[in-house]
Amino acid sequence: MSGSYNLIRLHGFGDIAREHRRSRPHLLAAVDGGTRLTYADFDRRSTRLANALADQGIGEGSRVLWLGQNSHRILETLVACAKVGASLCPANWRSSVEEVKALIADYTPHLVIWQEAEVGETMRAARADAGGDARWVQHDLDGPDGYEALIAAGDEQDRDLRISPELPLLALFTAAFAGKPNAAMLPHSTLMYQNLLISRGQMIDERSVHLNSGPLFHIGTLLGTLATFHLGGCNVYTPRVDARTLLELIQAEKVTHAFVPAPTIAQIREINKDGAYDVSSLWSSPAAPEWKFPMCMPADAPMLRQMGGYGQSEVMGLISFLFLGGTGAGRVSPMAQVALLDDAGREVPAGEVGEFAVRGPLVMAGYLGAAAENERRSRFGWHLTNDLGRRTEDGSLIFVGPKMAMIKSADENIYPVEVEACIRQHPAVADVCVIGVPDPVWRQNVKAVIVLKADASVGEAEIVEHCRARIASYKKPKLVAFVTALPKIPGTQFNDRKAIDAAHGGGGYPSFG
Numbered sequence: 001m002s003g004s005y006n007l008i009r010l011h012g013f014g015d016i017a018r019e020h021r022r023s024r025p026h027l028l029a030a031v032d033g034g035t036r037l038t039y040a041d042f043d044r045r046s047t048r049l050a051n052a053l054a055d056q057g058i059g060e061g062s063r064v065l066w067l068g069q070n071s072h073r074i075l076e077t078l079v080a081c082a083k084v085g086a087s088l089c090p091a092n093w094r095s096s097v098e099e100v101k102a103l104i105a106d107y108t109p110h111l112v113i114w115q116e117a118e119v120g121e122t123m124r125a126a127r128a129d130a131g132g133d134a135r136w137v138q139h140d141l142d143g144p145d146g147y148e149a150l151i152a153a154g155d156e157q158d159r160d161l162r163i164s165p166e167l168p169l170l171a172l173f174t175a176a177f178a179g180k181p182n183a184a185m186l187p188h189s190t191l192m193y194q195n196l197l198i199s200r201g202q203m204i205d206e207r208s209v210h211l212n213s214g215p216l217f218h219i220g221t222l223l224g225t226l227a228t229f230h231l232g233g234c235n236v237y238t239p240r241v242d243a244r245t246l247l248e249l250i251q252a253e254k255v256t257h258a259f260v261p262a263p264t265i266a267q268i269r270e271i272n273k274d275g276a277y278d279v280s281s282l283w284s285s286p287a288a289p290e291w292k293f294p295m296c297m298p299a300d301a302p303m304l305r306q307m308g309g310y311g312q313s314e315v316m317g318l319i320s321f322l323f324l325g326g327t328g329a330g331r332v333s334p335m336a337q338v339a340l341l342d343d344a345g346r347e348v349p350a351g352e353v354g355e356f357a358v359r360g361p362l363v364m365a366g367y368l369g370a371a372a373e374n375e376r377r378s379r380f381g382w383h384l385t386n387d388l389g390r391r392t393e394d395g396s397l398i399f400v401g402p403k404m405a406m407i408k409s410a411d412e413n414i415y416p417v418e419v420e421a422c423i424r425q426h427p428a429v430a431d432v433c434v435i436g437v438p439d440p441v442w443r444q445n446v447k448a449v450i451v452l453k454a455d456a457s458v459g460e461a462e463i464v465e466h467c468r469a470r471i472a473s474y475k476k477p478k479l480v481a482f483v484t485a486l487p488k489i490p491g492t493q494f495n496d497r498k499a500i501d502a503a504h505g506g507g508g509y510p511s512f513g
Contacts, residue, residue, distance in 0.1 A: 012163040013188040014050070014082035016230055017043040024232045027206060030072040031253055032237040037072065039232070042079075045151055049080035052154030056135065058110050060085030060167065065107055065134075067100065067123050068115030069093050069239035070216050073139050073147060075229060077113060078170065082188060085163045086110075089171035089183060090217045093119050098470045100126035103173060104134075106369060107183055112136045113147060117239075165189040168365050172219060174313040180418060183368040184314045189361050193335045194316040195230035198223050201303035201323050202257060202295070208233035209281070213246050214259030219317040220294055220411060221259040228257065243267035247277040254281040258296040261411050263441060265291050294411055306330070310356070310399045312385060314364045319356075326396030329389070336360035340391055345380035350391045353400055357382035401509060405497055407436035407444050408510045414446060414475050422470050423448055423463065423477075428456035431486050433495040437479065438508035448477035449504050451486055 020029070021043035029042040037045070058064070064081055066074055066088060074090050081088045089107055091100070093115070100122060104112070112134050114123045127136060139147040168185035198204065202224065210228040212235055214221035228235050236253045238245055241264050249255060260268070265288060272279065272286040283290050290299045297304050308322030310329035319338060322330035332338045339347045340354030348354035363383045366374040377384045388400040407414040416434035423432045431451040436444035448463060460480040467476035487499040501507060 028234040032072040046079040047158045048154035050083035062086040062110045064088045064111045065109035066090040087168045092217045094472045097125045104130040172313045184364045195227040198227040199231045202297040203301040206232035211255040211258035212237045251278045320397045328398040356385040428458040435506040437505045444508045445478045447479040
C-alpha cells in the first residue's frame, strides 16, 4: 500500500473531535456548571491543550494523570492526549495518600492534573512524598499554575499529527491480583470500536444527553461518556454523585442517559416521590420504574430490554452482550473472539467450565510495567481474564465467577488480596482472610477475619482506621472478627476461603449462573 495511504487511513480518537468541529460545530458537547461548550469550542480547547502539552515535551508514550473529581476537562484532556499520542489515567479520587503515592510510582506521569476541592489535602500530601519531576497543574485554580492557564499557553492551529490508533490512550487501574492495582492500557481503537457497539445498545446518538454522575475512573460511566462523545451527543458533568443535584440536572438538561447506582436511585425516589422534579426525559415517572442497572438509558434501548453481559476493564468494559442474542451473559461482541480454556490452554467443550480468554481489538495493550503478568496473561495467544465461565450449546456465555476472590460492594470491585495486604501491615496481625458478606443495600460488605500475634491486642475500630488511612475508604472492612486460627486448604498454607465463608457468614459473590 502507498505510504501516503497508510497515513490517510489513520483515524485516532482525536480525529473524532476534529470531525465534530466540521460536522457538528454548533451542537452542545459539554455542560459543566456554568460552562457550556459546543463541539467547535471543545475541539478548539482540546487543540490548544494538545499544543501546550507538545510544547512541554509531552508526546507519543507520555503519560498524564488526573487526580480529581468529574469534570469536562477529563474528556478534554483525553482528546488532547489523543492528538499528541500520550495516555491519560483518570484515577480514583477517593484513594488514600498511600494509594495515590503508589499510583504515581507505578504510572510515573509526566503531567499531573489535580484538584484542591474536597481532595486537595490528600493530593498535596501524596505530592510531597511522591517525588519525581512531573509537572503538577491544578484544574480548579484561576492563575498561572491552573488548567486554564495551561490551555491559554497553546496556540489554536491544529498541528494534525497522524497518530496510530494502536497507541495506548486510556489507562484504568484495575485487577489487584498481586495485592495492588495495575494500569490496563487501552488503545484508541479499543475505545472507538466499543463506542460504536455501546451506542447501538444504549441508543445513543447526537440527540442524547449523558449525565456523568458516576465517577469517571469507573468503566461503567466511561462507556456512556465516550459513546456519547463519539456519536456527537452532549455530556453533562457533576463532580460527584448527589441525589438532589442529579434530579436538578436531569430536569434542567433533559438528560436521556446516566449512571446512577442503586443506593442513589433509592434516594432519588424518596426525594422526588411527590414529582417535584421533571424526570420524563429519562424515566416515565418519578419512581423511575425503568431503572434496572446503574447504566440508565431509554426504556426501549436494546441493552435495557435485554440486560446482561460479561466483561472487565481490560476488555473495555464488556465483551459479551445479551442484547446480541442468546442467554446468560449473551453472545460475544462482533469485535472479539472468546474461548473457554483449561489450565493447559486447551479449549473446553460446551457446558464445561473454563477460563474466559479473549482475542481482538477490544483487548487492552497490556498492564503498564508488568512484564511478567503480561506474559502470564497472554501465554496461550489469548488474553486470560482470570474469570471462569462456560458456553451453552447455543453459543451463549455464562459467567461462573472470578478465579480469584472478588467482593462486589455497590458497583465497586474489591479484591480481598489487596485488603489483606493492607491489614497484614498492622504489627498486631499474624494472619487474615477477607471475605464478602451479603448486604441488602450494598450487595456485599467487607469482613476481615483476623488472627492476632501472641500477646497482641487490638480492637475492631483500630483495624478499620488502619485500612482507612492506607486504602480507599470503600475497601475498608465494615466488619471484623478475631479468631485463634484460620482453616487451611489441606496440604498447603493457603487459607480455605470456602470454610471461612461458611463459618463467618460469607456469600453474595458476583455470579450469573
